[in-house]
Structures are given as structure tokens and as C-alpha cells.
Amino acid sequence: LPELPEVETVARQLNAAIAGLRVKDLQVLDARLGMLPSELVESSKIACVKRYGKRVVLELIPPRRREPGVWLAVHLRMTGRLIWQAGQGAVEPARSLRAVLALNKGQLGFYDTRRFGTIDITDHKADILPPGLEPLDAAVTWQRLKALAGKSPTPLKAWLLRQDKLTGLGNIYASEACFAARLNPERPVGSLGDEDFKRLNRSIKRILRAAIKHCGTTFSDFQDSTGSVGGYVKYLKVYARAGQPCRTCGTPIEKLVQGQRSTFYCPECQQ
Numbered sequence: 001l002p003e004l005p006e007v008e009t010v011a012r013q014l015n016a017a018i019a020g021l022r023v024k025d026l027q028v029l030d031a032r033l034g035m036l037p038s039e040l041v042e043s044s045k046i047a048c049v050k051r052y053g054k055r056v057v058l059e060l061i062p063p064r065r066r067e068p069g070v071w072l073a074v075h076l077r078m079t080g081r082l083i084w085q086a087g088q089g090a091v092e093p094a095r096s097l098r099a100v101l102a103l104n105k106g107q108l109g110f111y112d113t114r115r116f117g118t119i120d121i122t123d124h125k126a127d128i129l130p131p132g133l134e135p136l137d138a139a140v141t142w143q144r145l146k147a148l149a150g151k152s153p154t155p156l157k158a159w160l161l162r163q164d165k166l167t168g169l170g171n172i173y174a175s176e177a178c179f180a181a182r183l184n185p186e187r188p189v190g191s192l193g194d195e196d197f198k199r200l201n202r203s204i205k206r207i208l209r210a211a212i213k214h215c216g217t218t219f220s221d222f223q224d225s226t227g228s229v230g231g232y233v234k235y236l237k238v239y240a241r242a243g244q245p246c247r248t249c250g251t252p253i254e255k256l257v258q259g260q261r262s263t264f265y266c267p268e269c270q271q
């Protein structure tokens, strides 16, 4: 699943490619995307492409307006990809092609083999704001995390996946953040002390920034807007490394299942 760094990578690349261009129309090829108000995006100008939580959002300036007034939000889910093709040629036809946003200088194709991805179009920005806090926001301090956790008995790793608390962390970066903060993923989040929250907050931010710098992590599905794969995979300390030696202490990395999701950790470093 693409997590925050992968979505940020797509948004940044698309922003560099299509900000300032004008929308001609949106062709929906898959009925499963629902009835989209395509007329809202027609003839609008792309102000920018940004990440909102785990969605790629095109901020659109409607005709005769000067500020963004329409938002087109794409959730990639499992296998969604947004591929930009400059020039006048048609997009690469494929069974997985679900929608095409035609612009004045090229086309943006939404490909999605498993078809779990979604597109939303709205003229109310509040409709697409993420449910939780943005972990890279400077306003997310360790005190804020501590207050958010309260007395919750939820295991730390499972809590980090809750999108209504922090938005954007998934299995990969939640495991990596627990390791970097030297915290046991099964520990109830409400039992962490001040020093634990300080390390956790620093670790989350550092890992997400490093992953963004390396354009995310690719296992099977994720590709960025140019079809390239993420380079962060070689920096992973615990994720998908069960049985391999911890890079810090040499103890074999263990895997446990929490709420049907795999968690990877070092039993020595994360006591």
C-alpha cells in the first residue's frame, strides 16, 4: 500500500509536471468510480498538486476565478497509479486504465489493476481533508502525540496505523518508526513516557522525510508518476526482514501479527 512518502512522491512529481496547465475534460472509463461531477473540472487551471493525508489532490482554479475552488482527490489504495504523458498522443491503453484527465499539454491516466482506488471531485475543500493530523506538521509535537494517545490501551504499532489520529503511516513506516524509537510495538500507547514520545515523534518525522527523499519504498505495486520505483527499500531496518539480523545488534528480526497486519521488530532493541 502506498503510504505518506509514496503519495508525497507522486504529488511532487505531478506538481512539477502539470501545475499551470488547463483541464480539457475528464473521461471516466470505469463505472465503479461512480458518478463524478466532471463538469466541475472542465476548463479549470491546475494551481498545484499536493498530498492531503494519503490522497493526491489537484487544486483547481475554475474559469473566471483566481483562487482554487475545486479539488480533485485521488486515493491510490492498493494498486492505483497516476501516469503523466506529455504531448498530444493518446494514453497507453490498458485494461487497468480507469480514467483519463485530458490537459492542454498532455494526459494524466489513472491506472489501477485491483480497482480499489477512488476519485473524488468537490467544491468544498473540507470534504477531502484527512481525518487525522499530518505527522510532518510542525504543530505535531511530542506533547500533541501524548495528548492524542491519552490513556489508550491500543498497542503502539496498531495505534500508529489509525488514520483518524495520524494520517499517512502504514505498515512499513509504523514498524520502522517503532524500531527507530526503540519502542516495543505491542506496548500500550497510553503507557509511554515523555522521553518515549519525544523519540517517537522525532523518529516518525525523520523516517518519513528520509523515505520522501528516496521517493518511497517499492515492493510489488508502487510506482511513481513516471513509472519508476521507490529507493527507500534498502534503508529499511525491520520491515519485511523477519529472520534476518538486526542491523544494530544482530538479533534476528521477529514478525508478529497485530490486527491482521504484520509487524516487524527487534526483540533486543525494542524492549
Ligand SMILES: [Zn+2]
Pocket (backbone or CB within 6 Å): 246, 247, 248, 249, 250, 251, 266, 267, 268, 269, 270
Ligand atoms: Zn536489535
